[in-house]
Amino acid sequence: MNLFDVYPINNIAVTKGEGSYVWDDKGQRYLDFYGGHAVISIGHSHPHYVTKITGQLNQIGFYSNSIVIPQQKELASKLGQISGKEDYQLFLCNSGAEANENAMKLASFHTGRKKVIAFEKAFHGRTSLAVSATDNPKIIAPVNETNNIVFLPFNDVLQLEQYFSEYGNEVAAVIVEGIQGVGGIHLASIAFLKSIRALCTQYNAVYIADSIQCGYGRSGKFFSHDYAGVAADIYSMAKGMGNGFPIGGIIIAPHIKPWHGMLGTTFGGNHLACAAAIAVLEVFEDERLLSNASIVGAYLKSELLKINELKNVRGEGLMLGFDVPEEYEQLRKNLLEQHFIFTGEAKPNTIRLLPALNINTTHVDELINAIRKEISLK
Numbered sequence: 001m002n003l004f005d006v007y008p009i010n011n012i013a014v015t016k017g018e019g020s021y022v023w024d025d026k027g028q029r030y031l032d033f034y035g036g037h038a039v040i041s042i043g044h045s046h047p048h049y050v051t052k053i054t055g056q057l058n059q060i061g062f063y064s065n066s067i068v069i070p071q072q073k074e075l076a077s078k079l080g081q082i083s084g085k086e087d088y089q090l091f092l093c094n095s096g097a098e099a100n101e102n103a104m105k106l107a108s109f110h111t112g113r114k115k116v117i118a119f120e121k122a123f124h125g126r127t128s129l130a131v132s133a134t135d136n137p138k139i140i141a142p143v144n145e146t147n148n149i150v151f152l153p154f155n156d157v158l159q160l161e162q163y164f165s166e167y168g169n170e171v172a173a174v175i176v177e178g179i180q181g182v183g184g185i186h187l188a189s190i191a192f193l194k195s196i197r198a199l200c201t202q203y204n205a206v207y208i209a210d211s212i213q214c215g216y217g218r219s220g221k222f223f224s225h226d227y228a229g230v231a232a233d234i235y236s237m238a239k240g241m242g243n244g245f246p247i248g249g250i251i252i253a254p255h256i257k258p259w260h261g262m263l264g265t266t267f268g269g270n271h272l273a274c275a276a277a278i279a280v281l282e283v284f285e286d287e288r289l290l291s292n293a294s295i296v297g298a299y300l301k302s303e304l305l306k307i308n309e310l311k312n313v314r315g316e317g318l319m320l321g322f323d324v325p326e327e328y329e330q331l332r333k334n335l336l337e338q339h340f341i342f343t344g345e346a347k348p349n350t351i352r353l354l355p356a357l358n359i360n361t362t363h364v365d366e367l368i369n370a371i372r373k374e375i376s377l378k
Helices: 047-057 070-083 096-111 128-132 157-170 190-203 224-228 271-287 289-305 331-337 361-376
Strands: 014-018 021-024 029-032 089-093 115-119 149-152 171-177 206-210 234-237 248-252 311-316 319-323 344-346 350-353
Touching: 029 361, 047 271, 070 089, 070 248, 070 271, 089 096, 096 115, 096 128, 096 171, 096 206, 096 234, 096 248, 115 157, 149 157, 157 171, 157 190, 171 190, 190 206, 190 224, 271 289, 289 311, 289 319, 289 361, 331 361
Parallel strands: 115 149, 115 171, 171 206, 206 234
Antiparallel strands: 014 021, 021 029, 089 248, 234 248, 311 319, 319 350, 344 350
């Protein structure tokens, strides 16, 4: 049997990880500024994380949500404390797509409405409703097509207001990334997020803050939407939540009420997943990773801005991107193959930087020196 060939793959077999580095099967070390697509939040194979998961696995790894799972309540309490959303409610699932799927479904249940506003260049996942709210027709199968999603221009307050004035009573939710990831590291403006909050309140719609990639401390605040000083009704989470262990979730404002059977999952919130997520939050506290993401992210951004050949350096914290002019189109490839540094991309010409949140300035200097060397070769 062959693998279903849907991924463009670098011919590298990673066999070991520690902190901000990984090693391949030939013993070559790589600096990881990609984090497995923003997933590695506390570094590879963090000792506390490994101990926590191993200890849980030695007790019990899984049972269903038909019984009490104390780890879920522990996770909810710690997440509420660190995020500042202690009065919210937590529903656990397994991935970012599931989180957004459940967020939009919950908004529809709550409002009794069908319309969801999403934005140009949005990426919300690949499940049925999540992919329909993703601005990429290539990955929307015919069965996923729906008239219930409307795409509006990102950061355009006027068009958002105009749509609400005409169709506001049909809108179940607005879903928005605080920083668009796959779309190319585009920040939602404070005015835009404040407008979303005000319009959702006025028309009794649900504000969904997609925090899959831009949340969990990556921006320097727990949720990147926090920069606007607004509170969403639902926040979706995954990626950095489990540092590589599959877990996702939504936190839900107290005015949205549950009923038995409303949402459900087989694997979501299992013992092992909760152990992983609790370990991540404990490391967040012990190592002050929100502060580190802000400080080291600012240093990284300032160093990138000094390289005049890089265009439109942007982002917050440790979610940064820049555009690569045509004459340096091989930069990302050369960083990997010549300097052994993983980075991310966004089409057509953006390099994305999504390292672990406990990265330090020495790692930043290693990346910056490699970029400067590649540019000097031109």
